[in-house]
Amino acid sequence: MTNPIAIVLALVIAGAMLVDIYSYGAEHMIYLGKKLFDLIEWIAFWR
Structure with missing residues (x-):
């Protein structure tokens, strides 16, 4: 993933959260x- 794509994706996600x-x-x-924190812990357990 290139930097411009990552920046646009982050802006879209942040904009959706703000709305x-x-x-x-x-x-x-x-x-x-x-x-989400519980899911991350659960996935880390199975890693």
Whole structure:
């Protein structure tokens, strides 16, 4: 992956998160962050 593609992808993801937080609030983003952390730990266990 080239740097311009990575930058555009990061901007798209960040923009989608900002729109989601603006529309629905930040409470569910905390929940999703916790679940993502659990998933990362689970995947690291199976590595």
